[in-house]
């Protein structure tokens with residue numbers, strides 16, 4: 001077992017750290033089993049289970065924070081519960097109720113408290129609710145059998161540093177999601193398609209992939225790990241597309257931007273508009289806000305040619321609007337700023 005004393009909270013990245021307890025329930029014969037806790041860190045599956053052959057699997061991601069006054073908060077878990085229900089429905093899977101989803105996230109935090117950083121380290125506990133199809137089968141039809149498991153890992157910064165700009169690339173020869181496909185659902189299979197392009201991108205020093213809409217490639221969809229936003233004067237602009245994941249961080253930032261008196265535009269974002277933004281970045285639970293230093297277009301990702309480059313910040317630097325948005329959202333999460341919208345979920349005394 002890992003002891004919290006051995007964790008360096010200030011250098012934590014975003015990794016599949018083995019914590020102590022996983023919270024579990026099985027859906028079988030029309031009902032969820034009583035909630036269990038396990039410390040074995042292993043599951044038993046039939047080799048014919050749906051998940052292995054047909055990728056019947058989806059997940060969520062949310063964070064717990066230890067706040068300035070010592071309280072512990074989950075950030076907007078009701079939104080994650082609703083999104084998982086939407087994804088499960090897409091996959092034809094049974095899904096826990098909102099109450100059960102939140103209860104199991106709470107239990108996961110309570111049973112892994114030593115992995116939640118003390119206040120003051122910019123670290124949190126990342127919670128991963130996972131829903132996987134268990135039924136052994138060959139037929140391509142839904143079957144109501146699943147495991148819902150909630151696990152967690154101590155998390156610091158996704159790209160290796162907090163609020164530091166990084167580079168992104170638009171791959172000319174890869175798409176993320178088909179029109180009318182699965183792009184707006186948090187299914188594991190959407191991420192499988194990004195592994196090879198991420199490898200090419202990382203080898204060339206790009207931290208992120210920015211995907212375009214796959215039917216015409218004329219509009220910005222989202223990053224492989226997060227939603228896209230651009231800043232133009234007093235406007236916060238973010239893509240409206242059927243193929244992007246409805247990000248809870250983006251939803252939150254849209255409200256934060258309005259609270260700052262900014263205009264929010266959620267609409268198709270033409271590729272050409274990348275040249276008009278003063279700042280551009282990614283937003284999501286894992287990446288929080290990550291400004292882009294530049295976004296290159298590569299007709300063939302694995303080859304050297306860059307056909308166009310959109311420049312925002314010198315490498316590593318961060319623009320004023322991204323800084324302001326970041327400070328507000330992180331300030332609310334760590335209980336340093338007033339949570340006027342009631343986003344923090346408290347359940348412990």
Ligand code: PLP
Pocket residue numbers: 061222223224225226227245246247248249250283284285286
């Ligand atoms: N887009 C993708 C593809 C993601 O994987 C994520 C991460 O969850 C997001 C966007 C951001 O969503 P959220 O802010 O709800 O974490």
Ligand code: COI
Pocket residue numbers: 060061062191225226284285286287
């Ligand atoms: C999250 O931000 O919660 C995610 O799931 C992103 C991850 C796929 C890198």
